[in-house]
Each structure stands twice: as structure tokens, then as C-alpha cells.
Amino acid sequence: MAELIALRPDLMPCRKVLYFHENQLIYPVRKQQERDFQYGYNQIISCMVADNIFFNTLFNLTSFLDSIPSFFKLQPDYRPKNLQERIRPKCKVLYFPILIQKSPISSEVRKTDDNAGLHIVWPHRWEHDKGPEKFFMVIDALIEKGCKFRLSVLGEQFQQVPLIFDEKKRQYEASNNCQVLDWGWVNRGRYVDLLSSAHIVVSTSDHEFYGVSMIEAAILGCFPLCPWRLSYPEIFPEECLYRTENQLVKRLKYLCKNPGASRNLSVNLDRFKWMSLKSQYEEALLIKKEDNHAALTA
Incomplete structure (x- = not known):
């Protein structure tokens, strides 16, 4: 997301929503040396430019935020502080919807x-x-x-x-x-x-x-x-x-x-299930047409 906004500054006024189905800060690797720092760094920077951030579970949310300080210890250069405090107010849990229906078995x-x-x-x-x-x-x-x-x-x-x-x-x-x-x-x-x-x-x-x-x-x-x-x-x-x-x-x-x-x-x-989550997604993603149009034409 951050790279997209950098390339398209005209999109900056638009509302930016980020959804985490997983996070790269604790995504498993066989050895810590194999972890690609750039993936996690991109997610953190994307959080900084996002307006709303949703995670599929509280476990995902807390593991991401709590891992930010230790994650930056992996790089020898600039280590920003208090990023989790700046990101946390924008975060909420929004469960991933399941569409499957039980089949009739006699x-x-x-x-x-x-x-x-x-x-x-x-x-x-x-x-x-x-x-x-x-x-x-x-x-x-x-x-x-x-x-x-x-x-x-x-x-x-x-x-x-x-x-x-x-x-x-x-x-x-x-x-x-x-x-x-x-x-x-x-x-x-x-x-x-x-x-x-x-x-x-x-x-x-x-x-x-x-x-x-x-x-x-x-x-x-x-x-x-x-x-x-x-x-x-x-x-x-x-x-x-x-x-x-x-x-x-x-x-x-x-x-x-x-x-x-x-x-x-x-x-x-x-x-x-989707029917239980539908209203939450509508609320989370609701954008008034006139606001969106104004942002794109500003």
C-alpha cells in the first residue's frame, strides 16, 4: 500500500483500508536468518499510511503490534520507536467470513x-x-x-x-x-x-x-x-x-x-459465517459516494 501511495499521490485523500489475514512479523521460517526483513517492513509502513486496519483475529492483531519493537532490532540502522502506539488506534478485529454450508447427510x-x-x-x-x-x-x-x-x-x-x-x-x-x-x-x-x-x-x-x-x-x-x-x-x-x-x-x-x-x-x-459478518463488513468498508468522488477529483 505504501508503495502504491508513493506512486499515486493523487490517491492520498482516499480512505485507505488494510486487512491482515496473516502478518510477516511472526510468519514462521525454519531459521531466523531466512526471514526477509522487507516483507514485514512493507506491512508496517502500509499501516502508517492506512486509515483503518483490520485483522482476522485478536491473536493476529496483538502478535503484529507486540512484535514491531523486536522486529526492528533485526536491522542495524534506523530503528523508529513507538510505532505500535501510533498504529494501534487504527486497528480492529474483523473475522474472515466463511461461506461454506453444511451438506445434508442422512x-x-x-x-x-x-x-x-x-x-x-x-x-x-x-x-x-x-x-x-x-x-x-x-x-x-x-x-x-x-x-x-x-x-x-x-x-x-x-x-x-x-x-x-x-x-x-x-x-x-x-x-x-x-x-x-x-x-x-x-x-x-x-x-x-x-x-x-x-x-x-x-x-x-x-x-x-x-x-x-x-x-x-x-x-x-x-x-x-x-x-x-x-x-x-x-x-x-x-x-x-x-x-x-x-x-x-x-x-x-x-x-x-x-x-x-x-x-x-x-x-x-x-x-x-458471512451472514453474521455482512453488516460489520458493510460498516467497515462503507464510503459515501460523494466523499469518494471528491477525493478522486480534488
Whole structure:
């Protein structure tokens, strides 16, 4: 945004709205030396010229503002002070709207799925920050304990996919306790149908500013189990959160023996649906036509 305003000073009188779905100040990198200072710097400068700044969660907002002082310590030259105090008054939380609707699955289909065993879904981007190693450790523990279940590992794949995905796919396909249903990318129709009939959706993320896939899965009928960190405590109630992977294993072990019990657990996430957020977006983005026209022709 800052670069745009610098190139187009005629746009300066217009109202400038900035939305953060993530922030580069704490975006995960494998090593701190790999962090590109310019990305975060651009976001901070954009905040300085913006009139209104919206974040998808309070976690995203506070992590961004609180990280500004330490972020500037990464550069040896000019280190401005009190930027967070200047930016904070312009910031508000505006949840990202979820459009997905629960598909109609008959009780007969759900009962059949219950009899087939617990269906666990992990639907995340296939990168290290989503914690696949932790998830597979949990699955390995369930297999070692003799639990029987069905498994779908979904998500977008990139050029550098962690090797553990191929290793675990071969291992689980050879297991008598774990039945692999889906592994990798599926089209939207299959995605909705799968999550509408599955029992549990799991996150083991080390990085999450919001969690679209977890919210979508919960709206479609899966019961979410998420780590007690990041954006999750803001979104999901306490009964959906675990503090350690051992706690997650214990909960999944119980549900493997009682798949239908997950159907009695539900989470109300209406506040993240578009119809609940529409008026907030209209208010946040409302610009009077005459004001906009005057700004552009000034």
C-alpha cells in the first residue's frame, strides 16, 4: 500500500483500508536468518499510511503490534520507536467470513460411518509449520495402542513437501489398524462430502493466524481438536482444545472406541459465517459516494 501511495499521490485523500489475514512479523521460517526483513517492513509502513486496519483475529492483531519493537532490532540502522502506539488506534478485529454450508447427510449415512469406525481428518497445507510430524506421532501412538480408525490427510502441496508424508502414507496403508481413505488434494465436492461425514478434524499447527480449514470442517459437522495456542483459543471453546499431544492421543483413543460420541459434540461457529459478518463488513468498508468522488477529483 505504501508503495502504491508513493506512486499515486493523487490517491492520498482516499480512505485507505488494510486487512491482515496473516502478518510477516511472526510468519514462521525454519531459521531466523531466512526471514526477509522487507516483507514485514512493507506491512508496517502500509499501516502508517492506512486509515483503518483490520485483522482476522485478536491473536493476529496483538502478535503484529507486540512484535514491531523486536522486529526492528533485526536491522542495524534506523530503528523508529513507538510505532505500535501510533498504529494501534487504527486497528480492529474483523473475522474472515466463511461461506461454506453444511451438506445434508442422512442419519442412516452417519450411522453407517459410525459403524465403520472413527474417521479422523487432518486438512492443512503440507508444510512444516502445520506440524505434520506431531500429527503423525499421534497417529503412530494410536496404532501402537491397538486403536482402529480411518484416516484422511488432505491439503495443498508445494514443490518442497516434507518427506514424512510419503513415508507415513506407505506405513499406514500397510497397517491393519489404520484405513487410509484420502491422501492429498481433493476437489471441493469431495472435500465437502468427506468433512460432512467424518467425525474428528485435528490441528497440530505451530502457526495459525485464523484457521479456515478447521472452521469449515467444524461447520460441516466434524468435531475440532486444536492445540491450546495461536488463534484457536479465540475461536473454539475449551472442550475443543488440548495442551499436549498426549492429551490428544487420550481423547482420540476414547473416540476410536466410541465413534458415535463425537456426534453428540457440537460447536456453534455462526459468528464466523458471512451472514453474521455482512453488516460489520458493510460498516467497515462503507464510503459515501460523494466523499469518494471528491477525493478522486480534488
